[in-house]
Amino acid sequence: MTVSDAELLDLARTAAGNAYAPYSGFPVGAALLLDDGRTVTGCNVENASYGLTVCAERTAAGRMIAEREEVDGDGCRPHIVAAAVVGLKASPCHPCGACHQVLGEFSCERVIVEGPSGVPVSIDFRDLLPHAFGPDSL
Numbered sequence: 001m002t003v004s005d006a007e008l009l010d011l012a013r014t015a016a017g018n019a020y021a022p023y024s025g026f027p028v029g030a031a032l033l034l035d036d037g038r039t040v041t042g043c044n045v046e047n048a049s050y051g052l053t054v055c056a057e058r059t060a061a062g063r064m065i066a067e068r069e070e071v072d073g074d075g076c077r078p079h080i081v082a083a084a085v086v087g088l089k090a091s092p093c094h095p096c097g098a099c100h101q102v103l104g105e106f107s108c109e110r111v112i113v114e115g116p117s118g119v120p121v122s123i124d125f126r127d128l129l130p131h132a133f134g135p136d137s138l
C-alpha cells in the first residue's frame with residue numbers, strides 16, 4: 001500500500017502531538033516513508049541543556065534504525081523515500097541543516113512540508129542539499 005504525501009503529513013502531525021518541547025513550545029513531528037513501504041515517526045525531544053535537544057527527523061531516523069526487522073544489503077543502510085515534517089506552530093516547517101545531513105545519510109529522495117492550507121509541498125532532496133557529504137564521499 002502506498003502512503004500519500006497528505007497521509008505522511010498526517011502521521012507527522014500526529015507525532016508532533018507527542019513532542020517533548022517544554023522549553024521552546026515548538027512541537028514538531030516527522031514521518032519517514034521507507035522503500036519497503038513502512039513508515040516511522042518521530043518528534044522533537046528537548047533537554048534542559050538545550051544543546052542536547054534532538055529534532056523530530058532525527059528521532060524518527062533513530063527509530064528507523066532501532067526497529068529494523070531485517071538488516072541486509074546496501075551496507076545495511078535503509079532508504080528513505082520521503083520525509084514529511086510538520087511544526088504545529090509554523091507552516092511550512094523545514095528540516096534544519098543537521099537533519100538534512102542525517103536524512104541524506106539514508107538517501108532521502110524528497111522532503112514534504114505543509115504549504116498554504118496544509119497542501120503537501122514536495123521538495124527534491126537534491127535541491128535541499130546539492131553537494132551533500134555522504135557515504136559515497138568516503
Ligand SMILES: [Zn+2]
Nearest residue numbers: 055095096099
Ligand atoms: Zn533538525
